Amino acid sequence: MIGTSSLSAALPPAAVEPTTRSNTGRPPRPSADPPLDPAVTLDLSxxxxxxxxxxPNAAEVADKAQYQRDLDSNQIVFQVVGPDGSVVEQLPSEATLRARTYAREAEAARSTEIGTAVARSA
Structure with a gap:
């Protein structure tokens, strides 16, 4: 037969002293956050x-976000396009896409067998 007992009955709770904080030695840290704007109200009447x-007028039109597939690297690219059609922000960047395309082409060239790219003539 297996005997069981309650753990709470075996050990009494341990006394814990509360921790106190002292601000001696350090001045209060100034807040780095900018002040908040006034509250916005919404009238639902x-x-x-x-x-x-x-x-909004033409100057207040916001940028739009879009996803495209880059044809050279065959990867999805996130772009933020301005109202005039210019690309404001792009992830990954053009340099990153070129580097990935170069690395992929270099790996493909390395993996081909030696002599298969050379035309054989008699």
Whole structure:
């Protein structure tokens, strides 16, 4: 027969002293965060729904994000495109894509058998 017992009955809880913090020796650290902007309110009343929303002008149009497949490296590229169609940000960068394409082509050239790329003539 196997005997079991409760662990809580075997050991009483240990006393723990509370920790105290002292600020002696260190001045308070100034906050590096900028001050917050004023709170934004949103009017959900029926009267507010009847008013048309203001339309942004051409200078306030936001950038758009898109995904494309790079044809040379055959990888997905994330781009942020400005309102005028220029690429503002791209991940991975052009240099990274060129380096990956070069590495892939170098690996393919290394893996081919010696003499298979040379045309044999009589």
């Amino acid at each position: 029926p009267a507010a729904r009847a008013m048309p929303a203001p339309r």
